[in-house]
Amino acid sequence: MMLTALYVGRLGGAHQIAEARALTKAALEAVTLPRHRQEQLGRLSRLAVREGVADAALEALAAMTVDPPDIESDTELRVSAALVATLARDGKSVLSLLGQRGGQIPIDEAKRGLATVLRANAHELLGDVIGAAEVLKELPHSSSLGKEREPYAALGLCSRSADLYGTLVAQVQGAKPAGLDGLFYTGVVITILGAVAATIAITLMIDDAPHPIADIVFPTLGGLLFLFLGPVMTLAGIDNARQDVYVRKHGIPRTARVLHIKDTGGRIGPIPVYLLTLEVAGETGPYQAALRKSLALPEANAIVGTELHIVAHPEKPTVILLDQ
Incomplete structure (x- = not known):
């Protein structure tokens, strides 16, 4: 059984699929356990799909056990x-x-990887390219997409959402650690600048050589101001990160429709950051909320009117995050 699976898995060319089907049919005749039969029938159906022969795929599918007792057999069927x-x-x-x-x-x-790609492709078939790319983010590795698509190249799986998924992966790989936003890092930088300014001011104060009063006053005031603002912004960034973690863990899943977008002028690498105004489907009726999201063109132009999956803070419904 294992040798058959490994051998069939290595057959990739169109001219080899017929050989793979013959080998699988032989294995099907040899097995007796229901789970093993389900596995071979599922493989026969999938090989027929790779050939584009719908009748053969349906024939194998019809012979499979419906509502099997184990997850492996149920997955084969699904x-x-x-x-x-x-x-x-x-x-x-x-x-x-x-x-x-x-x-x-x-x-x-x-x-699970193939199921994820098929699920994403289904969203794409229904017109939700952005939703498809979000589903692809469930893949364990970015390389998984190519591995799962390759045997079924004729189906053109995720032909439109794959590029957007690649952009999202690139953003994540080049982004800061999860949860810490720009406010945190700005606060850290300002704190460092404040410490430098304060050090300069103290050095000038204790220096025996005379210095203009402005050379001492301005670094002193600037250092004190930055040493006040920096930690405040850093702590605010930490609070934002904690809130994000809370919403991820306890948030209420909702759907939201994009009403309009606005370019914030910010960038994550070359990708613009937009402010999205959403109409959220709440328990007591729709309400508006907003979030920031980096989008590559032309996806930014196409996102208005589409539906997104979000999670909302259970006590502050306007605090939302994209469901990942």
Whole structure:
């Protein structure tokens, strides 16, 4: 069984898929345990999808056990059925099989990456490219996307959201540690500048040589001001980070529609940062909230009117974060 899986997994060219199907059919005839039959039938269905032969994929799928007792067999059924639905460009069926987001439906770890890519592709098929890119962020590694797409290249999985996902990954890899925002780092810099100015002022005060009063007063005042503002901003940044952690842990999942965006003038590397005004679907009715998000063009122009998944502070509903 394991040797069959490893050998079939290495067959990549179109001319080799027929050989892989023949090998899998032989393995299917040899196995007796229901879970092993489910595994071989799922592999047959997926190989047929790779060939683009919908009838053969459906035939293997129809022979699979429905509502199996173990997660491995259930995952075989769900992922294989989702691939058949993807071949038919039926995004809604894919999401009903795999869930809107990761974790909604249990998926065996071995196929979690493929399920994530199929789920993201389904969002893309339904017109939500940004949502698709957010789903791809559930992948364990950025290299996982290419690995999962390659066997099903003919399906064109995530053809539009892959580039946006790459941009998001690049932002994360080049960003500061999670949770600490610009306010924290600005406060640290100002504190250091204040300490330097205060040191200069003290040095001039204790120096025996005469110095103009302005050379002492200005560094002294500037140093004191910076030494006051710096720690205040640093502590505020830490509070923001703590609040983000709290919202991530205890926040209420909601959906929100982007009403309009405004360029803040800020940048994360070359990527502009926008202020997004959202209409959030609250328990007592819709309300407006805002968040900052870096977006590459043309995604920024396309985001207005789209739906985002967010989490809201349970006591301060206007404090929101993107659901990740």
